[in-house]
Amino acid sequence: MNASKKKFKIMGTLFVMAIAVAMATSAAYPATVISANAESAMSEAAFAETANNVGIEVLADTSFNRDHLLSGHSYDTTPLSEFARRPVYGAYDLSQIRVGDIIYEEVDNSPEGGHAAIVSDISHDSYYGKYIQTIEVTPEKGVTYGFLDDIRIYEFKANICYLYSSNSAQIATAIDFCKSQLGKGYWYDTDNSPIDDDVNQPDWYSSELIHAGYKAGMGRGIMAGTTDDNHMLPHHLFDTWETETRISEGDMFLDIAIVTSGDKWTFTVTNRLECDVLLVYNSKLCFENDAKNWNLKDDVVEVTLNKRSSVTVRVKTNVFATTAAFSWVLANSKVNRRFITYAYNLSKNGSMTVKQSFIGINTNG
Structure with missing residues (x-):
C-alpha cells in the first residue's frame, strides 16, 4: 500500500428531518408509526430544522452529521452511551432488509463521492430496542458499527440494494470479514494501485471494504465498474448488474x-x-x-x-x-x-x- 496515501475528513453541519415517532411492534423488529396529524406521538425526538423552503436539489450539496454512527465495539445489547440519537422507524418498510444488503448514500462530501455500508444484523438488541445494524468506514471513525433507520435513508438519499448472486453462506463470510476489520482506519488511495482486499491491510474506504468482504465470501469481488484510477466507488456497487434495489429514499x-x-x-x-x-x-x-x-x-x-x-x-x-x-x-x-x-x-x-x-x-x- 502506498505510503503517500492521504486521509480525508468530512466536516458537516447538522441538518435533520423533523419526524414523528410512536413505538409499535412488528415480527422482525420494533417500528414506529408516523401520523400526519398526531403531535402526541412526537415526544421521543425533536429534531432541529436549519432551513425553510429548501428544495430537494439542495440536499446533494449539503454535509450532514452522521449521528447514526456507533463505535467499533461489539455488544449483545448496545448501551445508551453508544447512541447520539434514537433510531427512528415507521415510514419505510424495512422488514424487507436482509443481512448483507448494501447501503449506497448519494449525499456525502468524502473523496468517494458517496458512501457505502453493509447490513450486519437486522434485529440487534439495544437500550432503544431492536435496530438494524451496519458496518461501515468513515473518515471520522474508521471501520465502525452504525445503524440504518428512516432519518438516515431520507437525509443521505440512501438506496438499499442486495447482491442477488450471493448465497447465505457467502454473505455470512462477507460479514465476518467486515467484522474482523472493526477498529481499523480510513484511507482513500490517491495513487493508481489496485483495489485492496487483504484482510491484514490497516485501513479502508467504504466501498472497498464491502467489495473485499464479498470477495472473501464468493471467491471473487463484486462485478462492478471502477474509475480510471482503479477506485471502486459506492455508486459502482449500486449500479452493478449484480444488485437489485430494495428501498429508495424517494419513497418519502x-x-x-x-x-x-x-x-x-x-x-x-x-x-x-x-x-x-x-x-x-x-x-x-x-x-x-x-x-x-x-x-x-x-x-x-x-x-x-x-x-x-x-x-x-x-x-x-x-x-x-x-x-x-x-x-x-x-x-x-x-x-x-x-x-x-x-x-x-x-x-x-x-x-x-x-x-x-x-x-x-x-x-x-
Missing part, C-alpha cells in the same frame, strides 16, 4: 399519474410509505413556483391516504396556470415539513414533468 414523496384529461385532469396519487398520510392538494391548476413553495391557500383539499394505497382526484383547469400540486406533512410538536410533488407540461397522452421539493414550517411562529 407521493407518486402521481395522469388518468384522464379534459376540463378536469384526473390523477392517481400513491402513498408508498408504511404509514397513513393526509394528502393535501390543489383542486385547481396553479403556477409552478406556488406549487414548489406551497404558496397555496384557496382551493386546497385534504384527503386521508392510507399506507401503500392510491386515491383518484380531480384537478380543474385554471386560466393560464399549468401545474398540479400534491403534498403531505410530517409533523411534530415543534416543526412541520411538507413533502411536495408537482407536475407541469401536462399532456393528454399521460406524460408530464414531475418535480419534488419540501418546505419547513415553524409552527411556533
Whole structure:
C-alpha cells in the first residue's frame, strides 16, 4: 500500500428531518408509526430544522452529521452511551432488509463521492430496542458499527440494494470479514494501485471494504465498474448488474399519474410509505413556483391516504396556470415539513414533468 496515501475528513453541519415517532411492534423488529396529524406521538425526538423552503436539489450539496454512527465495539445489547440519537422507524418498510444488503448514500462530501455500508444484523438488541445494524468506514471513525433507520435513508438519499448472486453462506463470510476489520482506519488511495482486499491491510474506504468482504465470501469481488484510477466507488456497487434495489429514499414523496384529461385532469396519487398520510392538494391548476413553495391557500383539499394505497382526484383547469400540486406533512410538536410533488407540461397522452421539493414550517411562529 502506498505510503503517500492521504486521509480525508468530512466536516458537516447538522441538518435533520423533523419526524414523528410512536413505538409499535412488528415480527422482525420494533417500528414506529408516523401520523400526519398526531403531535402526541412526537415526544421521543425533536429534531432541529436549519432551513425553510429548501428544495430537494439542495440536499446533494449539503454535509450532514452522521449521528447514526456507533463505535467499533461489539455488544449483545448496545448501551445508551453508544447512541447520539434514537433510531427512528415507521415510514419505510424495512422488514424487507436482509443481512448483507448494501447501503449506497448519494449525499456525502468524502473523496468517494458517496458512501457505502453493509447490513450486519437486522434485529440487534439495544437500550432503544431492536435496530438494524451496519458496518461501515468513515473518515471520522474508521471501520465502525452504525445503524440504518428512516432519518438516515431520507437525509443521505440512501438506496438499499442486495447482491442477488450471493448465497447465505457467502454473505455470512462477507460479514465476518467486515467484522474482523472493526477498529481499523480510513484511507482513500490517491495513487493508481489496485483495489485492496487483504484482510491484514490497516485501513479502508467504504466501498472497498464491502467489495473485499464479498470477495472473501464468493471467491471473487463484486462485478462492478471502477474509475480510471482503479477506485471502486459506492455508486459502482449500486449500479452493478449484480444488485437489485430494495428501498429508495424517494419513497418519502407521493407518486402521481395522469388518468384522464379534459376540463378536469384526473390523477392517481400513491402513498408508498408504511404509514397513513393526509394528502393535501390543489383542486385547481396553479403556477409552478406556488406549487414548489406551497404558496397555496384557496382551493386546497385534504384527503386521508392510507399506507401503500392510491386515491383518484380531480384537478380543474385554471386560466393560464399549468401545474398540479400534491403534498403531505410530517409533523411534530415543534416543526412541520411538507413533502411536495408537482407536475407541469401536462399532456393528454399521460406524460408530464414531475418535480419534488419540501418546505419547513415553524409552527411556533
